[in-house]
Amino acid sequence: MAIVELKGVAKRYDSAPGRKGNDHANAVEDFNLTTKDGEFVVLVGPSGCGKSTTMRMIAGLEHNTAGEIRINGKDVSNVEPRDRDIAMVFQSYALYPHMSVYHNMAFALELKKTPKDEVKQRVQEAARILDIEHLLDRKPRALSGGQRQRVALGRALVRQPQVFLMDEPLSNLDARLRVEMRAEITRLHRRLGVTTFYVTHDQTEAMTMGQRIVVMRDGRIQQIDTPYNLYERPVNRFVAGFIGTPSMNFLQADRQGDTLKGEGFSCPLNPRQQAALEGGGQRSRCWLGIRPEHLHQVEESGGRGRLEGVIEVIEPLGPVTMAQVRAGETLITAQLAAHLDVRIGDVLTLAFDPDHVHLFDIESDRTLGLEAYPATSSAQATA
Amino acid sequence: MTTSRVDQTPGRKRGAGGTALTLLAWLIGITMFFPIFWVVMTALKTEQTAFSMTPTFIFSPTLESFRSALAQGSGYWHYAINSVITAFGSTLVGLALAIPAAYAMAFYPSRRTDFTLVWMVSTKFIPAVGVLIPVFLVYRSLGLLDTRLGLTMLFTSMNLPIMVWMVYSYFRDIPVDIVEAASIDGASTTQTMFRVILPLALPGLASTGLLALILAWNESFWSLTMTDYHAATLAVYTASFKSGEGLFWARLSAASVLTIAPIVVLGWFAQRQMVRGLTFGAVK
Numbered sequence: 001m002a003i004v005e006l007k008g009v010a011k012r013y014d015s016a017p018g019r020k021g022n023d024h025a026n027a028v029e030d031f032n033l034t035t036k037d038g039e040f041v042v043l044v045g046p047s048g049c050g051k052s053t054t055m056r057m058i059a060g061l062e063h064n065t066a067g068e069i070r071i072n073g074k075d076v077s078n079v080e081p082r083d084r085d086i087a088m089v090f091q092s093y094a095l096y097p098h099m100s101v102y103h104n105m106a107f108a109l110e111l112k113k114t115p116k117d118e119v120k121q122r123v124q125e126a127a128r129i130l131d132i133e134h135l136l137d138r139k140p141r142a143l144s145g146g147q148r149q150r151v152a153l154g155r156a157l158v159r160q161p162q163v164f165l166m167d168e169p170l171s172n173l174d175a176r177l178r179v180e181m182r183a184e185i186t187r188l189h190r191r192l193g194v195t196t197f198y199v200t201h202d203q204t205e206a207m208t209m210g211q212r213i214v215v216m217r218d219g220r221i222q223q224i225d226t227p228y229n230l231y232e233r234p235v236n237r238f239v240a241g242f243i244g245t246p247s248m249n250f251l252q253a254d255r256q257g258d259t260l261k262g263e264g265f266s267c268p269l270n271p272r273q274q275a276a277l278e279g280g281g282q283r284s285r286c287w288l289g290i291r292p293e294h295l296h297q298v299e300e301s302g303g304r305g306r307l308e309g310v311i312e313v314i315e316p317l318g319p320v321t322m323a324q325v326r327a328g329e330t331l332i333t334a335q336l337a338a339h340l341d342v343r344i345g346d347v348l349t350l351a352f353d354p355d356h357v358h359l360f361d362i363e364s365d366r367t368l369g370l371e372a373y374p375a376t377s378s379a380q381a382t383a
Numbered sequence: 384m385t386t387s388r389v390d391q392t393p394g395r396k397r398g399a400g401g402t403a404l405t406l407l408a409w410l411i412g413i414t415m416f417f418p419i420f421w422v423v424m425t426a427l428k429t430e431q432t433a434f435s436m437t438p439t440f441i442f443s444p445t446l447e448s449f450r451s452a453l454a455q456g457s458g459y460w461h462y463a464i465n466s467v468i469t470a471f472g473s474t475l476v477g478l479a480l481a482i483p484a485a486y487a488m489a490f491y492p493s494r495r496t497d498f499t500l501v502w503m504v505s506t507k508f509i510p511a512v513g514v515l516i517p518v519f520l521v522y523r524s525l526g527l528l529d530t531r532l533g534l535t536m537l538f539t540s541m542n543l544p545i546m547v548w549m550v551y552s553y554f555r556d557i558p559v560d561i562v563e564a565a566s567i568d569g570a571s572t573t574q575t576m577f578r579v580i581l582p583l584a585l586p587g588l589a590s591t592g593l594l595a596l597i598l599a600w601n602e603s604f605w606s607l608t609m610t611d612y613h614a615a616t617l618a619v620y621t622a623s624f625k626s627g628e629g630l631f632w633a634r635l636s637a638a639s640v641l642t643i644a645p646i647v648v649l650g651w652f653a654q655r656q657m658v659r660g661l662t663f664g665a666v667k
Contacts, residue, residue, distance in 0.1 A: 061563050082569040094560035098582045107578075108568035155568075 002085075002162035002195045004035045004058065008067035011053050011219075027053040028219045031067065035212075038193040040186075042210030044200055045242070050219040051199045052167055058197060059165050060084050071162060087156035088165040091172065093148045095140040095155070101127075102136040105154050126157040129188070146177045153188070164189075164196040170205065182208060203243050207231070215239050237287060237365035240358055246292045246322065246333045248358070253288040260288055260359075263328025267305035268354050276359055276369025286368060289358035292322070295334040297342075298351040305352040307332065311344050323348065419643075425636035433632040448637035452624070458612075459641060462620035466645075468531050469616060470599040473538030477595050478588065480539070481546035486576055488547075489554035490562050500551065503544040511541075511604050522609060531614045534606065538599040545598075546591050553587030554580065593653050600646045617642040 009031040028050040035041055043051035056062040058069060060081035068075050076084050087108075095104050102123055103110075109119045127133045130150045140148055149169060156164055166185070170178045186209050189196055200206055206213050207227040215222040215230065215238075223235045234240035240248045253260035253267065255277060260267040267288060269277070277283045295307065309327035321340045325332045325348050334350055342348060359368040425433045427444035453459050488496045518537070519528075527533030557580060565575040581588065603618035610619060621642045624635040 059563075059567060061566070081563075081567045082571070086567065088564070088567045090560045090564060092558060092560045094558065094564035096561060096565075096579055096583075107565075107570075111569040111574065155564075159568075 001038050001193060002035075002072045003037050003070075004033075004163060004195055004197070005070040005073075006031050006033045006054075006058070006067065007070070008032060009054070009057060009064045009069060010066035011050070011057060011062060012065045026219050028057070028064075031221060033214060033221075033224060035195055035197075038195055040189050040196045040198065040209060040211045042198045042200060042206040042213045043216060044203055044206040044210075044213055045216035045222075047201060048218075049216040051201075051214075051216050053219075054216070055088075055165050055167055055197055055199045058163070059086055059088050084163075085161050086163045086165055087159040087161040088167065089152045089156050089169040091168040093140075093152040093169075093172075095148060095151055097140055099139070100136065101132065101138055101140070101143070101151050101154075104140065104151055105136075105158050108155070108159050122158045122160075123154075126154045129157065129191075130154050145173055146181070149173060149177075149181060153185070157188075157192075161194065164194050166196065166198045168199055168201070171200075171202075178205075185209065204245060207243065215242060217242075233367070233370060234358065235367055235370060237289065237360045237367075240289050240360070240367070244291055246335070248289045248291050249295075249330070249332045250360075251288045251290070251327070251330055251332075252362070253286055255284050255286070260286070262288070263330070264309050265305070265307040265327055267352070267357060270354055272369060273354070273357075273359055279369065283362070283368075285362045287360035287362060287365070289360060290332075290352050291356070292333045292335040294352050294356040295332070295336070295350040296352070297334075297336050297340065298349055305354050305357065307350045307352065309348060309350075311342055311346050311348050314340065314342070314344060316340075325350070422636045422639050425632055426640045428633050430631055430633045433636070448633040449641070451634050452637040452641055457620070457638075459617075459620060459638075462615055462617045463645070465531060465534075465610075465614055466600055466616040466618075469534045469538055469614070470596050472531070472535040473542065473599045474592050474595045476535065476539045477542050477546045478550075478592055480543060481550045481591070482576070482581070482588070484547050485550035485554050486580065489551050489557075490559060490580075500548060504548055507544055515608060519609070528609060529611045529613045529615075534610060534614050534616070537605045537609065538602060541602065541605070542595040542598050546595055549591040549594070550584070550588065553584045553591070556587075557583050589653070593650070597646055597650065601643075 009028060010026065011028040012026050031050075031054055033041070043054055045051050053062060057064045060076065060079060064077055068077050070076065071084060071086075096107065099107065105123045105126060106119045109122060114122075123136070124133065127136055130153060132147065132150050132154060135143060135147055135151070140151065143151065149172075152169065156166075169185075170181050173181060182205060185198075198205075198209060207230075210227060212224060213227055213230055214224045217238055223230060223239045225233070230239060230243045234243060237250065241250070251262050251265060253262045253265075255261075255269075258269050258274060260269060265288075277286060290305070290307075307325075307327055309325035309332060311323055312326050312331065313322075313324040315322040315324075316338070319338055321336050321338055323334045323336055323340065323342070325334055332350075334348075360366065361368055424440075426448050427446070428439070428442055429445055429447065432439055432442050451457075488500065522528045522533055525533075527536070561579060561583075562575055565579045570578065600616075601618075602616075603622070606616045606618040607622060610616070621635070621638045624631065624638045
């Protein structure tokens with residue numbers, strides 16, 4: 001177990017084309033994070049946001065060009081990967097094809113000249129935890145994707161490292177297996193309590209697994225927070241749109257007294273929102289963010305927020321129905337009741353609770369009045 | 384009816400095309416093999432039959448020419464041992480140099496890696512005769528003329544560019560994640576190379592070695608120009624049968640057969656390995 005600190009960490013690539021090369025001049029900028037001992041931290045963001053580069057810098061596979069990386073207080077910025085006491089699970093699993101599962105798992109221990117009996121005992125223990133004891137004699141090519149994934153986890157597990165690094169380990173699995181392995185990794189972490197960094201582009205994975213999530217974009221941290229806070233208190237429009245499935249809807253709104261209005265919608269403002277719009281100078285316009293699950297089909301909105309539009313797409317998913325509604329120029333996604341008695345082309349009236357909407361600055365995209373939201377735990381916002 | 388006719392036509396066309404292709408392949412194969420076949424045939428003839436202007440296919444075979452080519456004084460075993468030492472020696476030294484070079488270029492590429500590779504191979508564009516005089520003068524000063532060491536060094540440098548290129552392309556087929564996984568597992572560069580990468584690239588290394596061996600074995604230009612007797616290889620031995628008294632076709636053919644036989648036999652046994660190695664990167 002360990003505390004990992006990243007202070008002002010940056011990665012700037014020259015034009016040297018490595019096989020893992022990246023053309024971005026600044027892949028990561030000013031990355032600051034201190035984990036708790038045994039914490040599960042998820043790095044999430046779209047492709048090219050720098051999350052994998054950050055993890056590779058923690059692993060020592062890339063050198064940070066600025067800042068320092070400390071593991072348990074020791075600066076490891078110039079320490080070789082093998083001396084950092086970390087284990088990593090790769091997206092491609094990176095198993096050694098010519099070695100059996102046993103030797104794949106034992107390789108690191110053998111290099112350390114661990115006594116044979118201990119190697120055997122640790123490999124078998126890891127294999128038992130991951131339910132792969134029956135596969136120990138097989139070569140990786142004789143395994144399914146899910147089994148390979150377990151072996152890759154086992155290889156990391158036997159090391160008993162201070163830090164686990166997992167780089168999109170589930171992205172090559174089918175949807176069902178991914179859900180299973182997600183739960184399994186969470187269980188493993190709870191059992192072992194090892195500080196873990198987990199990279200993914202899938203926000204559902206991030207939300208379900210992470211104790212804290214680092215949302216990144218263009219090499220910069222957007223927000224570091226708990227899953228709940230990211231959902232309820234996103235610091236800007238990017239985080240608000242990235243976290244949550246389906247994504248938050250954004251509408252350009254004009255303020256008219258104590259109401260926000262735009263094409264096909266109106267939203268009465270509560271005192272907190274009014275204060276937020278007035279903070280830092282009067283604003284006549286802003287972005288209004290509404291999550292699809294906060295929209296409800298009604299006949300009359302009855303003093304709540306109201307949105308009206310023409311249905312363009314209906315997607316019945318079983319427990320809910322997703323509808324795409326055109327309100328003026330904007331296409332809105334609404335998560336509605338399962339049995340929706342509407343057709344494409346119908347005009348749909350939707351209501352929403354004004355307390356659930358998010359307001360964003362029209363220019364900077366920052367959340368307005370964030371400080372007035374109830375905080376639920378320690379959070380760090382850098383946007 | 385119509386459907387069946389439509390179905391048959393392309394089938395017939397494919398059949399005809401296939402037969403023509405097969406015939407063409409046989410024709411090319413026979414054309415390529417014919418000189419070797421003819422050499423073996425000639426080696427089994429008497430000098431009189433071999434010298435005859437009318438090609439003879441039916442004759443009573445004799446091993447007389449082989450006896451003569453192997454006779455004491457011909458020095459076959461002396462030349463053969465030199466060939467074995469220089470060909471195997473240069474292949475081993477070549478692999479020992481090519482593997483680390485290719486490893487560095489494949490897994491730790493720099494801005495100049497591509498240029499270096501192209502430059503190395505471009506040295507093969509220069510005809511050997513172009514560098515004969517400087518090499519000869521340097522060798523003479525260093526006392527390397529007509530030595531096995533000198534010839535081994537020449538064969539090594541002659542084959543090194545192609546060996547680096549081949550090994551590099553086999554290494555490039557190995558995912559870099561595996562090297563990174565090994566380094567995180569605690570392996571040093573040497574341990575990663577010997578315990579992870581080399582076992583994975585073994586088919587490729589074997590075919591590279593085999594190709595280098597064949598090229599060195601068959602090399603004649605440097606053997607003829609840089610050696611006299613002490614380090615002379617089977618290429619010199621074969622050439623020695625072209626005497627001033629005229630050509631003895633049967634004996635020359637027997638010497639040729641004795642020169643190429645070891646490498647042909649080796650190639651025959653290693654055929655499967657060679658094909659696997661040469662298609663290593665092509666088929667995934």
